[in-house]
Amino acid sequence: MTSPLEELLPSTQRALLHRIAAAQAEGRAPSLAAAVQRDGQMVWTGSRSCVDGHGPDADTQYRIGSITKTFTAVLVLRLRDEGLLDLGDPVEKYLPGTGVAGEVTVAQLLSHTAGLAAETPAPWWERTPGTLRPELADVLGGQARMHPAGRVHHYSNPGYTLLGRLVEVVRGESWAEVLRREVLEPLGMGRTSAEPVAPHAGGWAVHPWADVMLPEPAVDLGLMAPAGQLWSTTADLCRFAAFLAAGDEKVLSAESVREMRTPAAPAGPGEAAGGYGLGLQIVRSGGRTLVGHSGSLPGFVAGLWVSVEDGVAAVALVNATSGLSAPAVAADLIRIVVEAEPRIPEPWRPLPEVDQELLKLTGPWFWGTSSYALSLVADRGLELQPLRGNGRGSRFAARPDGTWTGLDGYYLGETLRVVRREDGSVSHLDLGSFVFTREPYEPGDAVPGGVDEGGWRGL
Structure with a gap:
């Protein structure tokens, strides 16, 4: 088991002294x-x-x-x-x-x-x-x-x-x-x-x-x-x-x-x-x-x-x-x-407890055709990050009402919520009116503007 040293190395101390001198x-x-x-x-x-x-x-x-x-x-x-x-x-x-x-x-x-x-x-x-x-x-x-x-x-x-x-x-x-x-x-x-x-x-x-x-x-x-x-x-x-x-x-x-x-x-x-x-x-x-x-x-x-x-x-x-x-x-x-003396990272540890319903939300989601990954973090928090390119990612803190609040980035202060169907299954994620679905433009899902009936096609 390792832990950060409380005292600086002699070489570091000398470099500090040299700088102020x-x-x-x-x-x-x-x-x-x-x-x-x-x-x-x-x-x-x-x-x-x-x-x-x-x-x-x-x-x-x-x-x-x-x-x-x-x-x-x-x-x-x-x-x-x-x-x-x-x-x-x-x-x-x-x-x-x-x-x-x-x-x-x-x-x-x-x-x-x-x-x-x-x-x-x-x-x-x-x-x-x-x-x-x-x-x-x-x-x-x-x-x-x-x-x-x-x-x-x-x-x-x-x-x-x-x-x-x-x-x-x-x-x-x-x-x-x-x-x-x-x-x-x-x-x-x-x-x-x-x-x-x-x-x-x-x-x-x-x-x-x-x-x-x-x-x-x-x-x-x-x-x-x-x-x-x-x-x-x-x-x-x-x-x-x-x-x-x-x-x-x-x-x-x-x-x-x-x-x-x-x-x-x-x-x-x-x-x-x-x-x-x-x-x-x-x-x-x-x-x-x-x-x-x-x-x-x-x-x-x-x-x-x-x-x-x-x-x-x-x-x-x-x-x-x-x-x-x-x-x-x-x-x-x-x-x-x-x-x-770069900071020694904290050791990775698994979460102390897991909410199985939240765990089911993790994995890939799509905003239009842009792919994102939703991860579960400590204290029922979530993290949404783009899988490719420079999309907008944020961390989210859990609220008592079952929603999440953005902590940083473009979605700072915005509300993330899970929208369910009548049978209780998850339909999509709503993030400030942005809809995230499990598949890109999935037919039958709540995609703003609907999905073309002809579906995906080639030239």
């Missing part, structure tokens, strides 16, 4: 802390250079910038799951007086398709105190909409300020307090906070043409906090990565987290291939799909990526304004682990 040296970063998580467990940590005279470890805080947005999105999804709001609701319903910004929906804010401005009016909000923007009007400015809502992906920091304020209005508490109680504590993220708690890195700007540095201010962002305020560690972000891969009933179900990971908006012009879900960036890197988020504030850059299929996640945190791409480093750490 080269990144820190070439990027001229004051310090870099990184970690890798596999199958829910942190399996490697590494760092280069010093923070306060000591090498940073997995519990050293760095500012994580826009990774904060993913936490804010989790809070909003919790409100949805509790029935306290609908993602299709206009923001005006919860934040009256927000003008044209109030016309957009909660879902559009989550996916950056609300058409709001990317930034607040001057002065630059990331480097100046939040006290300069005490009201939402100060955050939104006079031109709150730059594009038609729902038409284009346009990243908006003020949009997540609106979401944070929405959380406060619905919960009746501050965004930071709700986050601590509902997400950080349940996930065991005791070293993630709105304000820095020692040991933590200081933020630096590195001169582009000389090896000298300038300290960056670490300001309280005020109303903009839900867009980028948080400080965290590689250990805590690995815990968060495990949650983003599998969910946690104490915070959000696996189904709701899967919804966050599902593309809700394509990448905008000039952006990297991928897209954006609900509070999560989605990118393609090295032939695999990564979900997570990048982050930056003056003095800091951060990257958190999860490859759900491979069961591997990585974090990279840097205390420099520019010069080193933490998201690129995190993506490379995943690539190194996956290529060096």
